[in-house]
Amino acid sequence: MHIVVCMKVVPRPEEVKVDLATKMLDRAGARSVINSSDMNALETALAFRDAHGGKVTVLSMGPPPFEPYLRVALAVGADEAILLSDRAFGGADTLATSYTLAAGIRKIGKVDLVLCGEESSDGGTSQVPPSIAEWLNASQATYVERLVPGKHGTVHATRVLEDGKETVELSVPAVISVVVGSNEPRFLDYDRWAFAQSAKVQVWNEKELCGDPQYLGLKGSPTAVAGLREVKKAGRRRETVTVTPDEAASRIKAEIDRAKIARS
Numbered sequence: 001m002h003i004v005v006c007m008k009v010v011p012r013p014e015e016v017k018v019d020l021a022t023k024m025l026d027r028a029g030a031r032s033v034i035n036s037s038d039m040n041a042l043e044t045a046l047a048f049r050d051a052h053g054g055k056v057t058v059l060s061m062g063p064p065p066f067e068p069y070l071r072v073a074l075a076v077g078a079d080e081a082i083l084l085s086d087r088a089f090g091g092a093d094t095l096a097t098s099y100t101l102a103a104g105i106r107k108i109g110k111v112d113l114v115l116c117g118e119e120s121s122d123g124g125t126s127q128v129p130p131s132i133a134e135w136l137n138a139s140q141a142t143y144v145e146r147l148v149p150g151k152h153g154t155v156h157a158t159r160v161l162e163d164g165k166e167t168v169e170l171s172v173p174a175v176i177s178v179v180v181g182s183n184e185p186r187f188l189d190y191d192r193w194a195f196a197q198s199a200k201v202q203v204w205n206e207k208e209l210c211g212d213p214q215y216l217g218l219k220g221s222p223t224a225v226a227g228l229r230e231v232k233k234a235g236r237r238r239e240t241v242t243v244t245p246d247e248a249a250s251r252i253k254a255e256i257d258r259a260k261i262a263r264s
Helices: 036-052 064-076 094-108 128-136 190-198 245-263
Strands: 002-006 009-011 017-019 024-026 032-034 055-061 080-084 113-117 139-149 154-161 164-171 174-178 202-204
Touching: 002 036, 002 094, 002 128, 032 036, 032 064, 036 055, 036 064, 036 113, 036 139, 036 174, 055 064, 055 094, 064 080, 064 190, 080 094, 094 128, 113 128, 128 139, 128 174, 139 164, 154 174, 164 174
Parallel strands: 002 055, 002 113, 055 080, 080 202, 113 174, 139 174
Antiparallel strands: 009 032, 017 024, 139 154, 154 164
8 A cells, every 4th residue: 555644844832932923833943843643643654564565655745944854754664755845835724734735645646545643733623634535535534543454445443532442444545643642653763864864855846736726825724813812821829928837827727717718
C-alpha cells in the first residue's frame, strides 16, 4: 500500500503568541516542532509498511523553513517527502488547509491510506482529517489507535470512544486520524541520516497543484477571528502578615469561622 502521512509543523505551545492586529499566530521567535499526534500517525504508517510492505510519503504544507522537519521524518523511516509551499496557501483555516492537502494527495496519484494526527496543538479542532476525506470522497475513521489490513482491499481500524472501543472495516482509499499517544514513535535511524540529508524533498506551489484559487489560503477560508482578548488565569487570594504565633492562630480561627458563616 502507498500511505501518505500529513504532517504539520507547529510552534511550541509555551512560546506561541498571537498578533492582535492580524488575529493570527505570530511564529516569530517561537521554536517549532512536529505536531505530537502526527508523529503517532507516522509511527502507525511505518509499522504498517514494515509488517505488510508498501511505501510511506510524508506531506506537509508550510513555508520553506519547514523542509528540515520533513528530513527528520525521512530519517525516522519515511520513503519520500513533499512540501506544499506558496504564499497563496498562507492564512488558511481548516477548510482551506484540507483542500490544499487533498489537492496534494490527488497530485501524488494512487494513494491507499492517508494518516493524520487527531488534531494539531496550535488549533485543536480535529477538523482537517475528516475534511480531507470529504474532498477525496474517501472512507474515514477518527480517533484510531490500531490499524491492520483486512481482506479485499480493506483495513480494520480500532477507534477509541468515550465509553469503550470499536473496530470498523474501511474500504480503501481511506483517511485515518490517529489518537495522540497511541504508540511510541521510533527514534531517528542514524543509518538513514545521510539519505535524509541528500534526498530530494519535492516542493509544490499553487500552480503545480492545479487547484481552484478560491479555495486556497486566506481567500478560501470562510472562518474568521472576530476578536481577541487576554484571559488571565484566576489565582487564589494571598495575603502575607507578620504576627506572633498566637496572633496567627487567632487570625486563622477567625477566617475559618467567617467561612463557616458564609456557607451557612
